[in-house]
Amino acid sequence: MQLWSKLYNTVWLAFFCCVLLPRWMGPKTGLSVHVLLGVLMLIVTQGNARSLAVLPVPDRLKRISKAVAGFAIFQLVCGLALGGVMHLAPQMHIVAMVLRGIHIVSALAMLSQSSSIATGYDMWEEREFGEAPAQQKIQNP
Secondary structure, X not given: OOHHHHHHHHHHHHHHHHHOOHHHHOHHHHHHHHHHHHHHHHHHHHHHHHHHXXXXXXXXXXXXXXXXXXXXXXXXXXXXXXHXXXXXXXXXXXXXXXXXXXXXXXXXXXXXXXXXXHHXXXXXXXXXXXXXXXXXXXXXX
8 A cells, every 4th residue: 555545544544533432332342443443543653654754755744743653652541541540440530531631632633633644745745845935025005
């Protein structure tokens, strides 16, 4: 599979990680699918970061890719902590709410940054980047 395709598939994977929540698929099936997709997201983002690191792509794409891979690790830890708190200490509502909020915000950040990487790489591969147009000076009346 070509790299641009892997990058766009990462966006879809991030989307399904956000959408397939346990409450919509049932507590057992949904949680299992969510964990499976999360682990798959970790593997895919690490692979994307390694693939981009050896290519002559703009450094910004490499940095964002590393950040998304780091977010994937953080998401795994945060998700495990959230699951642990919810199952082992259900009386700690505030902690669970904070962890859930962090987990959701991080997931949305991963979704947006994954799409940024895919679009940026696609534009780079198609040579759509060019010189910035010269700024025209506007004369004040």
